[in-house]
Amino acid sequence: MRKVSFYTIGCKLNFAETSTISEEFKKRGFEIVEFGEPVDVCVINTCSVTENADRDCRRVVRKALKISPNAFIIVTGCYAQLRPDEIAQIEGVDLILGSNEKFKIFDYVNDFQKNYHAQIFVSPISEISEFHIASSTPASDRTRAFLKVQDGCDYNCSYCTIPLARGESRSPEINIILEKAKTLAQLGYKEIVLSGVNVGDYGRKIGTNLFELVKELEKIDGIERIRISSIEPNLLTEDMIDYFIASEKICNHFHIPLQSGSDEILRKMRRRYNSELYRRRVEYIKSKDTDACIGADVIVGFPGESEKHFETTYNFINDLPISYLHVFTYSERPNTDAINLPGKVPIEERHRRSEMLRNLGLKKKMVFYRQMIGKKFDVLWESEVKDGKMFGFTRNYVKVGIPYDQSLVNKIVPVKIVGVENLAAIGEIIVDRSQSEVEMK
Ligand code: SF4
Structure with a gap:
């Protein structure tokens, strides 16, 4: 063979x-x-x-x-x-x-x-218009599957090569995704992560939207959790936030790209929102659910980003209840408009800013995790073992560790968070599930 x-x-x-x-x-x-x-x-x-x-x-x-x-x-x-x-x-x-x-x-x-x-x-x-449904399904661990629901992007952010490499935004009919999700459920996957280049743009050209898609996915037996990998702030409406937070299956985890806290830089990036809209989204989510997890992507060292712009971004993030950061250091990409913008930031300075934001991201993550101490959550346990411990995630994306117990792999079991150690929360299994479910988050 x-x-x-x-x-x-x-x-x-x-x-x-x-x-x-x-x-x-x-x-x-x-x-x-x-x-x-x-x-x-x-x-x-x-x-x-x-x-x-x-x-x-x-x-x-x-x-x-x-x-x-x-x-x-x-x-x-x-x-x-x-x-x-x-x-x-x-x-x-x-x-x-x-x-x-x-x-x-x-x-x-x-x-x-x-x-x-x-x-x-x-x-x-320009000839790329087909959509190919896909999912990543690691055989070792049937907990979480990444399900591709959208491809390409029609946004034209000045630094991005993805539209040049993946073509225009496109997505399949809801029933095609439902079939794939049912297969994943039959294989034993309990959580699906809806993935794409611009997931919030799902369905725009075929008369539907992400909201309709998740409502249908929720009906599938066996799928216990639906996580949205990322959604642009301008596409995340208050109605969606209300629905997602009230849902039993949709995770109260919002990954919302920010890229910069400076409106001037956002304009140069050709992003479709300003910092005020971003702030409103974050504050609205938190006003509805204080435990919701909010992640953000940020780019540092974009052309023209002065020390003052960077400080604006730093302070903007510092002041907002963001739970973690993914920090990217800007690098020039051929065939993008950003490469021709004036005000190139020296490489060492890009790295310094990146380091500062990474540290801020870690600090915010630990603050978020500590806020969960004393609370009870359902955790989907994964198979990986490290130093005698196993780990899993809550719906609001807190990584929790407990002593390894093989019988818990791919099960959703409640824990109480009792501490934070080595960038993970420490959990204690709640033995009497019938009682705990009453207060479960
Ligand atoms: S950064 Fe995201 S939204 Fe902007 S063009 Fe690239 S893929 Fe599209």
Whole structure:
């Protein structure tokens, strides 16, 4: 039996898509093995957002060929769509497939005989209109599955290459997603994370929306939790917030990209909101549910970001009840408008600002976790063991640890939070569930 391995760089969406591509190989009789084992074929799914896409891709190709010098190497994903010629320079690559082609590998190759020169099949981005449903379903742990419900983006943020690599915003009909979610429930997954490039834009072009989708997903037996990976602040309405918070299944966890707390920088980024709208959203969520978790993405070192702009961002975040941060250091991307903006921030300064915000993010996370001490939550337990402990997440995305007990894996079991240690909350299992459910959050 021929063997294939996969290597994924980048976001959850890429992982979900790799999983779908691997299913196709399985159907064709391939054995899927871990990356690093000897193989006949290796598929590398790349990302354009990472700062060193070229270096990362080169490193992975070399590693694959070191173990299997005759392996047929396929490179696909966002970086392949944007820079196929760069990838073709990497020694040992046989096939480069763009965003339209990545789900049709067998249309382009069947015998997997090494070429010793790279063949490129990349459609222009304007021709990309298909949607491929995908989900990442780690076999080791049937707790959480990432379900792709949307792809591409019509926003035109000045720093972003994603629309150039993934094309225009598109999404499938609700029933297609429901079918996939039912399959995940049958496989034992209890939580689904709705993923996409711009999830809040789900359904806009097909006469529906994210709100309608989650209402249908809630009806699926076996799916106990629905988490929304991320939603733009301008797309998150108060009606949605009310509904999500009242729902038994939708997690009270809102990941809302901020990018900057300065309106001047937000305008240069071409974001579709200002800091006031963001503040209102956060305060509204907290006014409805003090335990709700709110995460934010921030970019530091955007062209023209002065020390004063940065301070504005820092203070804006510091003052708001945000629970954690994902901090990104701005880096120049070819073919974006931001690359031509004046006011380049020196690299060391970008790193200093990034470090400051990372520290702030950690501080806010610990404050949020400590606010949960003494409260009771349901936790979905995962299989990973570290130092004799197992971990799981509450609906409001608090990571909780308890001594390892295999019988709890993939079960939702209530705990009381009794402390915080090593960036996780310490839980105590509540033995009498019937009593605890009365007060459960
Ligand atoms: S919303 Fe902006 S940053 Fe996000 S994917 Fe679309 S263009 Fe990129």
